[in-house]
Amino acid sequence: MGAPDGVKQNPKMAGSNLIDCVPQSGMCPVACRDCFYNRPGWYAGEEREPVVPNAREAEAKIVRINSGHDSNIEKMHVLEVAARYPHHFYNTSIPDVRFFDAPVVVTINRDEETDPCLPEQVRGELARIMYVRFRLSPSNLGRAADAVRAWAGQHSIPVVLTYMAYYTHEPPILTEGERFGLEHDGLSGDPYIWKVRTANEYWCASSSFIASTHRLLERGAPGLVLTCGTSTSSLCRDCGNCELLYYRTVLQIGERYRRPPSTSARGDG
Numbered sequence: 001m002g003a004p005d006g007v008k009q010n011p012k013m014a015g016s017n018l019i020d021c022v023p024q025s026g027m028c029p030v031a032c033r034d035c036f037y038n039r040p041g042w043y044a045g046e047e048r049e050p051v052v053p054n055a056r057e058a059e060a061k062i063v064r065i066n067s068g069h070d071s072n073i074e075k076m077h078v079l080e081v082a083a084r085y086p087h088h089f090y091n092t093s094i095p096d097v098r099f100f101d102a103p104v105v106v107t108i109n110r111d112e113e114t115d116p117c118l119p120e121q122v123r124g125e126l127a128r129i130m131y132v133r134f135r136l137s138p139s140n141l142g143r144a145a146d147a148v149r150a151w152a153g154q155h156s157i158p159v160v161l162t163y164m165a166y167y168t169h170e171p172p173i174l175t176e177g178e179r180f181g182l183e184h185d186g187l188s189g190d191p192y193i194w195k196v197r198t199a200n201e202y203w204c205a206s207s208s209f210i211a212s213t214h215r216l217l218e219r220g221a222p223g224l225v226l227t228c229g230t231s232t233s234s235l236c237r238d239c240g241n242c243e244l245l246y247y248r249t250v251l252q253i254g255e256r257y258r259r260p261p262s263t264s265a266r267g268d269g
Helices: 075-082 141-155 176-183 207-218 241-256
Strands: 018-021 062-065 088-092 104-107 129-136 159-163 192-197 200-205 225-227
Touching: 062 075, 062 241, 075 088, 088 241, 129 141, 129 241, 141 159, 141 207, 159 207, 176 207, 200 207, 207 225
Parallel strands: 018 062, 062 088, 088 104, 104 129, 129 159, 159 225
Antiparallel strands: 192 200
């Protein structure tokens, strides 16, 4: 069902060419650690009703399907809602890109303290992947380097570093050796600080930690390691990665960019 005029939209995307769409209702069962969608204070309300922009609201926008929920959950329903938008892409943390009719962003470590998903573990065509999202923390820099080698180094798929924001516990601390190495890349002060990010308070990565870790990890695949937002802003209007990589992926897919038969799609939820 379409949303009424004036549907509440994600403040993170304000002023950008992106607009949020969450076709499902209720908490996301994937339950990634410290997920902004499942936490109290989600921008669209504690009831977690669907957020579905109408044609006027989505006009000339790229519709971001499931910035918080998961597009592999209730997949048939998600595909049906997405079909009304000329430009859209999907988000999922389940390594299955089959049946999606548009570019897909895959979060490869929904639990940031475990090994990331590797390309060979993905079901479906890697060409559909717009980028992979790696949830970075002070305690998984080695896993991040492994992800950069596997995805960007071997398959030229961009890796976007999304810095963990904690609200259930304090962030992990850097080892003495990691801090020493990052100081050579510009780290100064505490890697995490308590502040408001977009709408709610979290332990957030400092601008110094973001800049120094990006500098470190980009050496593994120059030009293919990006950050979600900038070192000083988490807002989409100051970033632009999703817009750039969306159109790049559409062009790369070319003639293979076709809507699959919806009757074949099966969700995990």
